[in-house]
């Protein structure tokens with residue numbers, strides 16, 4: 235059994251997928267830089283973060299449901315889980331009948347099938363499967379502004395990717411390693427671009443960091 239502090243937030247799997255260096259900077263160096271995108275995303279997400287259960291007949295909606303996986307040592311919250319009566323389903327506290335589960339992750343911005351989104355959603359499903367001994371074949375991304383739902387099938391490939399990203403996240407955490415930057419189109423949208431300096435060569439970056447340390451009095455002349 236793992237210690238509670240070993241569990242990492244499953245939302246960071248999408249950071250690892252986006253860029254391992256970004257995940258390491260966030261996780262190991264506690265860097266956070268707000269951008270228009272992150273601020274908008276946070277504001278829209280906060281609106282849906284309201285823990286409650288809605289019930290209509292044999293259908294329930296669970297908001298802000300905490301999930302975890304011992305095998306991957308991750309935890310997180312599902313924005314919304316739809317639970318419908320199903321003879322072969324699992325049992326949850328909120329219902330006195332077996333249910334089939336369908337997780338939904340809220341997203342901001344334009345409707346798009348982004349890998350990192352699907353990984354986060356699938357990670358939630360894997361947690362639920364492990365917690366409740368059930369099978370969840372698919373879930374959905376819900377784009378708040380566009381008010382559109384996109385179904386995501388939890389294929390064997392997607393499930394394997396989630397486990398690989400979870401292993402990478404753990405390795406980054408345990409080694410405290412920050413991988414070198416690799417400049418790509420993603421960097422243009424990355425809120426850590428200024429801090430990361432992905433176009434600067436390692437030696438120049440080290441020089442800048444030394445200057446910063448000297449300015450802070452951490453390095454002796």
Ligand code: SF4
Pocket residue numbers: 252253254255256415416417418420421422424425426427430431432
């Ligand atoms: S700027 Fe590019 S290399 Fe640096 S953390 Fe962001 S995505 Fe990764």
